[in-house]
Amino acid sequence: MTTARTDRAVREERRHRLGHALGVIAVSTGIILGVIAAEVYVSTLLAVLLGLLHPVAVTAALAARRDADGMRRFGKDEGALVAVTAVAALFACLAGTGAWHHLVLRSGTDVSAVVLQEKVERTGRGVVRSYTLLPRDGGAVPGGDLVPDSQRFKPGDTVTVRVDPAGRVAPELPGEADSPAPLLGFLGLNAAIGAAVLWTARKPRPPRPPGPARRRLTERARRARERLRGVTGWPFAAAAAVLSAAWLGLLQVARPDPTLTVMAAVAYFLVMGGFFGMFDDDKARNAYRARVVLLTVLVTAALGGLLLATT
Numbered sequence: 001m002t003t004a005r006t007d008r009a010v011r012e013e014r015r016h017r018l019g020h021a022l023g024v025i026a027v028s029t030g031i032i033l034g035v036i037a038a039e040v041y042v043s044t045l046l047a048v049l050l051g052l053l054h055p056v057a058v059t060a061a062l063a064a065r066r067d068a069d070g071m072r073r074f075g076k077d078e079g080a081l082v083a084v085t086a087v088a089a090l091f092a093c094l095a096g097t098g099a100w101h102h103l104v105l106r107s108g109t110d111v112s113a114v115v116l117q118e119k120v121e122r123t124g125r126g127v128v129r130s131y132t133l134l135p136r137d138g139g140a141v142p143g144g145d146l147v148p149d150s151q152r153f154k155p156g157d158t159v160t161v162r163v164d165p166a167g168r169v170a171p172e173l174p175g176e177a178d179s180p181a182p183l184l185g186f187l188g189l190n191a192a193i194g195a196a197v198l199w200t201a202r203k204p205r206p207p208r209p210p211g212p213a214r215r216r217l218t219e220r221a222r223r224a225r226e227r228l229r230g231v232t233g234w235p236f237a238a239a240a241a242v243l244s245a246a247w248l249g250l251l252q253v254a255r256p257d258p259t260l261t262v263m264a265a266v267a268y269f270l271v272m273g274g275f276f277g278m279f280d281d282d283k284a285r286n287a288y289r290a291r292v293v294l295l296t297v298l299v300t301a302a303l304g305g306l307l308l309a310t311t
Helices: 002-041 044-051 053-063 076-106 181-200 212-229 233-254 258-278 283-309
Strands: 109-123 126-135 158-163
Touching (some): 002 044, 002 053, 002 076, 002 181, 044 053, 044 076, 044 283, 053 076, 053 258, 126 158, 233 283, 258 283
16 A cells, blocks of 8 residues: 555656646746747847846746655756756747748848948957948848858949848848758757756656765865855945946946847846855845845846946
């Protein structure tokens, strides 16, 4: 009888963990699609703010997962999963935006145009070259300048580009517009996120006894955590303010490049989330720290939004 109940509990736990993992995957995919839609139809700022919800939502979903004994647990595996999925989601959003551009251009038309001007801009990813085009039959090229992946042109060259007559996306070279790479990247990254979430839903393995080196490292980490947990008051607030001010400086440098802007936003969230690891059993100190972290994040997010809005 006891064995039957144990087997039934194991099966129920497995079903619960699988169902919860599928829910996390659905939330992750939904937010990624929302970020792409915001980037395409609204603005980069809204896409960045919506993207910050991804690690928050995944953390909340994983923290709500219960084991067979009914206890909620959020351990190292879950923390690593949040970080990995946040990075993968960032690149999935970038790939998905490119795939949407290619989908629009697939129904576009090829236009022969003359290169009028080359523009060179230095960003965090290096030198970006764009080209102002003039159709050979007159008028203007819908969608703005051409930004090729690798090819270079000079004024007076004749090029064939794929354009969207409605001007919703920038023109591209036909070979680049037909490339399946962005779509494959988007699907592959989402599949990787799903695989990582499902991997954590497997039956937990029994812990292995740590070796001497692992015990020494664990003891050092425990002492470091104890020292950090003793930090409160103005040193805690000063540390949060200094990190936030440094991030605003980084955002000022990264804002010409949307990719670096999103990466900086994700990094700031992860760093500020690390402050919650300093909480201890003192409820009064924890309440003060939580207020400091939340207020700092809100003020910094507002300043960062104003900074991005001025671009």
